[in-house]
Amino acid sequence: QVQLVESGGGLVQAGDSLRLSCAASGRTFSLYAMGWFRQAPGKERECVAVISRSGSSTYYLESVKGRFSISRDNAKNTVYLQMNSLKPEDTAVYYCAAQETYYTRSASTNSKDFGSWGQGTQVTVSS
Numbered sequence: 001q002v003q004l005v006e007s008g009g010g011l012v013q014a015g016d017s018l019r020l021s022c023a024a025s026g027r028t029f030s031l032y033a034m035g036w037f038r039q040a041p042g043k044e045r046e047c048v049a050v051i052s053r054s055g056s057s058t059y060y061l062e063s064v065k066g067r068f069s070i071s072r073d074n075a076k077n078t079v080y081l082q083m084n085s086l087k088p089e090d091t092a093v094y095y096c097a098a099q100e101t102y103y104t105r106s107a108s109t110n111s112k113d114f115g116s117w118g119q120g121t122q123v124t125v126s127s
Helices: none
Strands: 003-007 008-015 018-025 032-039 047-051 057-062 068-073 078-083 090-101 120-126
Touching: 003 090, 008 068, 018 032, 018 068, 018 090, 018 120, 032 068, 032 078, 047 078
Parallel strands: 008 120
Antiparallel strands: 003 018, 018 078, 032 047, 032 090, 047 057, 068 078, 090 120
16 A cells, blocks of 8 residues: 655635645555545535646546646655635545546546545635
């Protein structure tokens, strides 16, 4: 398993930006597709963004398209989530997750396919 540690969360106002980082250790980072999930109080966890092993393919939750951007630096074993134009409805605990996969250019968005998870970082957006 790969170990994941998120950072970068915080309290911001609507319209502000945040960048979340997730540092991986323990196994070869490039073997994993990476994803960001979030869970708000009383709601189910949802997949926000996923990036393939190569970084050539990405997926975004419809409600964050055009505002969020996922990227990875395989040399630094880190995946990022740049969040712009934040809205109060983006308030949630954000989790980084790793999906070990053979495929370099595609990845699943199903949380059950992600075997390693970080501890989560709180993002709170005030109106």
